[in-house]
Amino acid sequence: MKKNILLGHGSGGKLSHDLISNLFVRYFDNPALNSQTDSALLNIEGKNIAFTTDSYVVDPIFFPGGNIGKLAIAGTVNDLAVAGATPLYLSSSFIIEEGFPIDDLEEIVKTMASEAKKAGVKIVTGDTKVVDKGKCDKVFINTSGIGQLDEKHIDISSGKNIKPGDKIIINGTIADHGMAILSARNELKITSDIQSDCACLNKMIKKVLDVSDKIKFMRDATRGGVATVLSELVDNKNYGINIDESSVNINENVKGICEILGFDPMYVANEGKVVIVAGSEDADKIIETLQKNEFGKNSSIIGEITENHSGKGWITTEIGGKRIIDMLSGEQLPRIC
Amino acid sequence: MKYIDEYRDKNIVRKIVEDIKRISKKEVSFMEVCGGHTMSVQKFGIPSLLPENIKLLSGPGCPVCVSSRSYIDQAIAYSRLNDVIITTYGDLIRVPGSTSSLDIEKGKDADIRIVYSVLDALNIAKENPDKKIIFLGIGFETTAPGSAVGIINAAQQGLNNFFLYSSHKVMPPAMKALVDEGVKIDGYIAPGHVSTITGSGIYADIPEKFGLACVISGFEPVDILKSIYLLVKQVESNNPKVEIAYKRAVRPEGNIKALAMMNEVFEPRNDWWRGLGILQNSGLKPKEKYRNFDAEKMFDVEVEPTKEDKGCICGEILKGLKTPKDCKLFNKACTPEDPVGPCMVSNEGACHAYYKYNRD
Numbered sequence A: 001m002k003k004n005i006l007l008g009h010g011s012g013g014k015l016s017h018d019l020i021s022n023l024f025v026r027y028f029d030n031p032a033l034n035s036q037t038d039s040a041l042l043n044i045e046g047k048n049i050a051f052t053t054d055s056y057v058v059d060p061i062f063f064p065g066g067n068i069g070k071l072a073i074a075g076t077v078n079d080l081a082v083a084g085a086t087p088l089y090l091s092s093s094f095i096i097e098e099g100f101p102i103d104d105l106e107e108i109v110k111t112m113a114s115e116a117k118k119a120g121v122k123i124v125t126g127d128t129k130v131v132d133k134g135k136c137d138k139v140f141i142n143t144s145g146i147g148q149l150d151e152k153h154i155d156i157s158s159g160k161n162i163k164p165g166d167k168i169i170i171n172g173t174i175a176d177h178g179m180a181i182l183s184a185r186n187e188l189k190i191t192s193d194i195q196s197d198c199a200c201l202n203k204m205i206k207k208v209l210d211v212s213d214k215i216k217f218m219r220d221a222t223r224g225g226v227a228t229v230l231s232e233l234v235d236n237k238n239y240g241i242n243i244d245e246s247s248v249n250i251n252e253n254v255k256g257i258c259e260i261l262g263f264d265p266m267y268v269a270n271e272g273k274v275v276i277v278a279g280s281e282d283a284d285k286i287i288e289t290l291q292k293n294e295f296g297k298n299s300s301i302i303g304e305i306t307e308n309h310s311g312k313g314w315i316t317t318e319i320g321g322k323r324i325i326d327m328l329s330g331e332q333l334p335r336i337c
Numbered sequence B: 001m002k003y004i005d006e007y008r009d010k011n012i013v014r015k016i017v018e019d020i021k022r023i024s025k026k027e028v029s030f031m032e033v034c035g036g037h038t039m040s041v042q043k044f045g046i047p048s049l050l051p052e053n054i055k056l057l058s059g060p061g062c063p064v065c066v067s068s069r070s071y072i073d074q075a076i077a078y079s080r081l082n083d084v085i086i087t088t089y090g091d092l093i094r095v096p097g098s099t100s101s102l103d104i105e106k107g108k109d110a111d112i113r114i115v116y117s118v119l120d121a122l123n124i125a126k127e128n129p130d131k132k133i134i135f136l137g138i139g140f141e142t143t144a145p146g147s148a149v150g151i152i153n154a155a156q157q158g159l160n161n162f163f164l165y166s167s168h169k170v171m172p173p174a175m176k177a178l179v180d181e182g183v184k185i186d187g188y189i190a191p192g193h194v195s196t197i198t199g200s201g202i203y204a205d206i207p208e209k210f211g212l213a214c215v216i217s218g219f220e221p222v223d224i225l226k227s228i229y230l231l232v233k234q235v236e237s238n239n240p241k242v243e244i245a246y247k248r249a250v251r252p253e254g255n256i257k258a259l260a261m262m263n264e265v266f267e268p269r270n271d272w273w274r275g276l277g278i279l280q281n282s283g284l285k286p287k288e289k290y291r292n293f294d295a296e297k298m299f300d301v302e303v304e305p306t307k308e309d310k311g312c313i314c315g316e317i318l319k320g321l322k323t324p325k326d327c328k329l330f331n332k333a334c335t336p337e338d339p340v341g342p343c344m345v346s347n348e349g350a351c352h353a354y355y356k357y358n359r360d
Helices: A014-028 A068-081 A102-119 A176-185 A202-211 A225-234 A252-261 A280-292 B010-023 B035-043 B069-079 B102-107 B118-127 B144-156 B172-180 B192-198 B205-210 B221-236 B256-265 B288-293 B314-318 B350-357
Strands: A040-044 A047-056 A085-097 A122-131 A139-149 A167-170 A215-220 A240-244 A274-278 A300-306 A313-316 A322-325 B028-032 B054-058 B084-088 B111-114 B132-137 B162-166 B187-190 B213-216 B242-244 B266-273 B277-286
Touching (some): A047 A068, A068 A102, A068 A202, A085 A102, A085 A202, A102 A122, A167 A280, A176 A252, A202 A215, A215 A225, A225 A240, A225 A274, A225 A313, A225 A322, A274 A280, A280 A300, A322 B350, B010 B221, B028 B035, B028 B221, B035 B192, B035 B221, B054 B221, B069 B084, B069 B162, B084 B118, B102 B111, B118 B132, B132 B144, B144 B162, B144 B256, B144 B288, B162 B277, B162 B288, B187 B192, B205 B213, B213 B221, B256 B266
Parallel strands (some): B028 B054, B084 B132, B132 B162, B213 B242
Antiparallel strands (some): A040 A047, A047 A139, A085 A139, A167 A274, A240 A300, A313 A322, B266 B277
């Protein structure tokens, strides 16, 4: 039977992984790509460079806590920052639907400019394409970014120095972005005051890297949520993970909507959350640093790397039961970012 | 979260688990017959808290799982008709038919839309007067009143482009059939949502005729553990009866208004259940007077011959005779991305719940 692309191929979950491995990596095949980290790590004439790209198709383009432009800056900046790199330069390409209001475009571009300024990055190149009405939905944005990577942070992307006993940290409440988008879509006629957590985290991450040299791994928990990051982290490894569900912070209103709609917040997208694995001796110091930052106030240690059940993520549920954590399968919410 | 946190309180949970351990002496198996329970049990890791002599089994409580593959095949055939919009709950989208799925058809040309309620489907019908809107009505007594409301509203509003393709089923015949087939269980964790509509009377035969314990349960961990405690107590004291451990939602008489609407629109028919075969009066179809809203009456489609997958033991799992881990396809040929049987697709399916939360 002829196979077609399904929405689930863009979910960031298992179908996406299979598509990437079986198609893109298979044909584009090279060491930098094959490591499949958030940013490609390149060495150009002795200098370590992190390079990443991302396309943004979020629906709706304006949502509580941000818009597609803010997302396009934050997403790419964060992909560089979690690799341990200092984001420097971004490109931005627009695919715009004929008839799209220029005022809306200006608002998006203004947001991008101010986010880039806050993050300390410059948008230095770009491209514009316009397609017939109905051939794309309002506006799609692609941003690519490069950043400088210090040699001592080179292993953060791969997490190769992780060992049992390391702590797993997250910089606040989860599932805000996904549920903000869902409420904003208004299909469900739910009114809520949920705000997306969309934010550039590079300055906060830099502070953390400054106070601790025990950062073993970082990943931004976007599509597929925290659960997907954790299951990817542990997949095929000789260590396991144990998460304590009661130390994962979730806003009450987010929890409520997740309950009504049957979403597991661990699988819902974030746009301003980084999962950090760090040596336990530095965990308190890291939490303290994070909590001083506006994007890290509700930071907590959510679990640790374990020697037992290697290759598997386990969670101690809020009632004290135990079960596994798996990556997202199928599509949870299309066009979340 | 108020009204939820109380039912997930670690200390209350610990207390009930201790109570269960204190009174539970016999080896017992309890079956839940509601997909919501299956999911909660796995999501909260409830089996890991129970003593080894208490086994939980998942029964035929997921509507998507018990429906026949030919239902999907026929829905796919409808979706290929000109001017038809299929409206469906999200669960059905990825269920494999014999050679395709609604998801695959959606990726081609079919207009298939996920809705959260039959009222969304009615709105689509109003907004698209030149199209025919077929709503895939699936579920037990919980969702059947919703479909009934759809037809009643369509009739009142004179909407002649709204149609129901019913796969609605009722729970009691399946619960009885399982016992008749000799499935070894000691009691039922009876479905909370179904009972909200039907009340507790429909289970009277379970203790009276079959001597099995029966407790209607809510969906939070404290609800489920409390129900298990009551079941154990009934078994240990040899005093089977129907108890409601979900009194904040279930009344003995049920939801009279919803039942009236269901009875207004539907009549029983014999229906096929995966694993159980054809059960007398276990399905619901629109009455003759509503035939104009019945997709089966109003559309003539050629449906491909149904092909069931070899090796899939969904049927045995739905009867509680096997668990997903007994299936040789589980986590190999059959995963949520590439499901063989419906129990792997539906969020409420036993295989899906085991895959997601209990794969080790």
